[in-house]
Amino acid sequence: AQSVTQPDIHITVSEGASLELRCNYSYGATPYLFWYVQSPGQGLQLLLKYFSGDTLVQGIKGFEAEFKRSQSSFNLRKPSVHWSDAAEYFCAVGDQYGNKLVFGAGTILRVKS
Amino acid sequence: NAGVTQTPKFQVLKTGQSMTLQCAQDMNHNSMYWYRQDPGMGLRLIYYSASEGTTDKGEVPNGYNVSRLNKREFSLRLESAAPSQTSVYFCASSEAISSGWNSPLHFGNGTRLTVT
Numbered sequence: 001a002q003s004v005t006q007p008d009i010h011i012t013v014s015e016g017a018s019l020e021l022r023c024n025y026s027y028g029a030t031p032y033l034f035w036y037v038q039s040p041g042q043g044l045q046l047l048l049k050y051f052s053g054d055t056l057v058q059g060i061k062g063f064e065a066e067f068k069r070s071q072s073s074f075n076l077r078k079p080s081v082h083w084s085d086a087a088e089y090f091c092a093v094g095d096q097y098g099n100k101l102v103f104g105a106g107t108i109l110r111v112k113s
Numbered sequence: 114n115a116g117v118t119q120t121p122k123f124q125v126l127k128t129g130q131s132m133t134l135q136c137a138q139d140m141n142h143n144s145m146y147w148y149r150q151d152p153g154m155g156l157r158l159i160y161y162s163a164s165e166g167t168t169d170k171g172e173v174p175n176g177y178n179v180s181r182l183n184k185r186e187f188s189l190r191l192e193s194a195a196p197s198q199t200s201v202y203f204c205a206s207s208e209a210i211s212s213g214w215n216s217p218l219h220f221g222n223g224t225r226l227t228v229t
Contacts (some may be wrong), residue, residue, distance in 0.1 A: 009153070010195075032214040043203060043220030045115070051214065053117060082186075094214045100171070101218065103148075103155035 002027035002093045004104035013081050021076040021107050023091030032094035033074040035065055035100070039087045047089075052076060061085070069107040086111045115139050117221035119204050125227045126194045134224050136204030144207045145187035146171075146218065147179060149200040156203065162187055171225040177229050194228045 005024045013019050025031055033050055036044040048059025055067040065076045074091060091104040120135045138145065143164050148156040148171075158171030162181040176198060178190045187206075191198060202224045208216035 004155070006155075033216075034217070041222070043205075043222045044218070045220075046217040049214070049217065098214050099161070099169075100158060101146075101214075102172075103157075105153050105155045 002031065002095060002100070002102045004091050004093050004102055006089075006104035006107050008107045010108045010110065012112060015111050015113050016080050016085050019076075019078045019081045019085070019109070021072045021089050021091075021109070023104060024072050024077065025074060025091070025093045026072065027093055027095070029096045031074075032096070032098075033065075033067060033090040034094065035059065035063070035074075035076050036090045036092060036103075037061075037087050038090065038106075044090065047076070068078055079097070081109075081111055083111045083113065085109060117204055117206055117219050118200075119221035119224050121224060122222070123225050126191075127229055128195060130194050130227065131192050132194065133191075134202055134204075135186070136221060136225075137186045137190065138204075138206040139185065140208075140219065141184070141205060142206035142208050142216075142219070143184070144216075145181065146205040146207075147177075147189045148185070148203045149198075150203060150223070151200050152226070153166070159189065159202075167218065172181065191226075194226075196228045199226060199228045 003026045034049045035047040094101045117138045146161040147159040160179040162168045165184045204221045205218040
């Protein structure tokens with residue numbers, strides 16, 4: 001069974017600063033990796049996904065993530081954070097059959113001006 | 114385009130009461146899911162339905178039942194609510210389970226349930 005660890009429960013960054021949110025996964029087969037964002041009172045929105053190919057993937061809202069198989073990581077990055085990026089971010093790993101998507105506990109991002 | 118619609122948005126139950134959470138999608142998706150979200154635990158899969166007429170257990174199915182009424186609708190029922198079921202419940206849908214993860218999940222806005 002797959003699992004996901006997001007080591008940081010809360011992160012605070014200044015507006016305009018760079019951001020990196022960490023994600024480590026565990027899965028015996030090729031992982032299908034996702035980042036979702038959740039604004040308060042809302043459902044989850046897909047930011048980006050990695051299935052295969054180029055290990056650096058681009059997503060919406062200026063986000064990118066890098067898959068590192070040797071480190072079992074899929075960290076999310078953004079070069080310059082905007083106040084509107086304040087939200088909760090979830091990393092998820094899907095099984096190879098397309099049945100089960102397991103989420104990490106989430107990282108709450110706060111942006112200070 | 115409504116996407117995934119969940120009702121109600123909020124609900125308070127007493128221990129032992131029953132209720133059904135409703136979910137409908139208008140994207141003609143084959144697969145539908147129910148998750149619960151608890152602080153510090155992310156989202157956990159309760160049940161999913163790969164297609165109309167089929168349902169399968171997820172990670173935390175105990176205390177819940179589901180019905181895939183038709184392609185659009187997937188309901189979650191609590192027969193005898195317990196305080197441990199206090200949570201935010203999310204319904205999601207995707208194009209097809211057989212396509213693997215080429216189709217992302219689309220989420221509703223959630224139902225906040227409190228059981229006293």
